[in-house]
Amino acid sequence: MIDLFAGCGGMTGGFVAAGFSTALAVELNPYAAATYAANFGEDHVRQVDIATVSAAEVPRADVVVGGPPCQGFSSLGSRNIGDPRNQLWREYVRVVRAANPKIFVIENVDRFLRSPEFALLRAEVDGGSLAGYELTYGHLNAADYGVAQRRRRTIIIGSRIGPVALPEPTHGRGEQDALPVGLLPWAGTRTRIAELPERPDTTELPRITTTFFGRPVPGVFSGLDLHLGRRPTELSLRRYDCVPPGGGRFDLPTELLPRCWREKPSGTTDVMGRMRWDAPSLTIRTEFFKPEKGQYLHPQWEADEPMRRVNRPITHYEASLLQDFPADFRWCGTKAEIARQIGNAVPLGLSRALGNQVAAALR
Known part of the structure; x- marks a missing residue:
């Protein structure tokens, strides 16, 4: 396989678990590329702008995977169709043409299917440079594949060996006795983070560095190295203490609301939210x-026992586990850079389902 815009390796991790090996990975960010190399080897990784990788440098491969940067499509951004990052799918297509894979897979935000770029991609398949491939596409939710996180993404599979269906869900929302035969209930956050210390010992990463691609980077870190606390203000702690599992900013009394929330009585429902033990994040x-950015407060909270409340956001380690990374996954970079890698990654349960589906089609 070839992994483009590889990030820290979320897509590669799932495909490796499905039996693939990587011939080439391309990632521009030096910290994400270092994390990728720490887990999957440095020899096949190019830490460069994808536009600088010539066709002659692209090996043949059975599969090309990747998630071209999607900020221009994201509902959190300005949704600027002229954003130059939206055009990086063209570089993905260029590498697909050079590698001539039997199958390619694109992962992106859910609104990608409504973007002008997706229309152009279909045009490339209908008679352009990707003629001969058939597309299957749709929206998949990571929770439907055993990930303890509700994360809805666009998945596009192109194949020149016959259509490849999207993988069938293995999990569903609801109690076991209410689900169709063969489906398991969604995994709750309890299955990933319940055994971790409720109060982290430190707010900082260990002071170690490792050299990748000829330059030192912070790391390699793993496990409890990433179980990092913060130092919230007294006001923040008072706000956290008011929020029950599944709740959010609407649970705060008026005197604890910042002005921006007092003046916006609707919308942004998940901010200052608390996770639930029995549901995916x-x-x-x-x-x-940052709890003010979403539903990121630790799920432990008991109405009748204030001393049994964990009033903090999730740690880097907890976030990585909710993204389905293994406990021993290795990370490089600053706290902010590692957080960016975690948040941008494909959850491994979802990529593993895709890898298994593609492997079955190739067989």
Whole structure:
């Protein structure tokens, strides 16, 4: 396989678990590329702008995977169709043409299917440079594949060996006895983070560096190295203490509301939210350590026992586990850079389902 815009390796991790090996990975960010190399080897990784990788440098491969940057399509951004990052799918297509894979897979935000770029991609398949491939596409939710996180993404599979269906869900929302035969209930956050210390010992990463691609980077870190606390203000702690599992900013008394929330009585329902033990988290974004950005408060909270409340956002380690990374996954970079890698990654349960589906089609 070839992994483009590889990030820290979320897509590669799932495909490797499905039996693939990587011939080439391309990632521009030096910290994400270092994390990728720490887990999957440095020899096949190019830490460069994808536009600088010539066709002659692209190996043949059975599969090309990747998630071209999607900020221009994101509902969190300005949704500027002229954003130059939206055009990076063209570089993806160029590498697909050079590698001539039997199958390619694109992962992107859910609104990608409504973008002008997706229309152009279909035109390339209908008679352009990707003629001969058949597309299958749709929206998949990571929770439907055993990930303890509700994360809805666009998945596009192109194949020149016959259509490849999107993988069938293995999990569903609801109690076991109410689900169709063969489906398991969605995994709750309890299955990933319940055994971790409720109060982290430190707010800082260990002071170690490792050299990748000829330059030193912070790391390599793993496990409890990433179980990092913060130092919230007294006001923040008072706000956290008011929010029950599944709740959010609407649970705060008026005197604790910042002006911006007092003046906006609707919308942004998940901010200052608390997770629930028995349900998947909402989407883990790149600033999961800021409760004002989403539903990122630790799920432990008991109405009748204030001393049994964990009033903090989730840690980097907890976020990585909710993204389905293994406990021993290795990370490089600063706290902010590692958070960005975690939030931008494809959850491994979802990529593993895709890898298994593609492997079955190739067989």
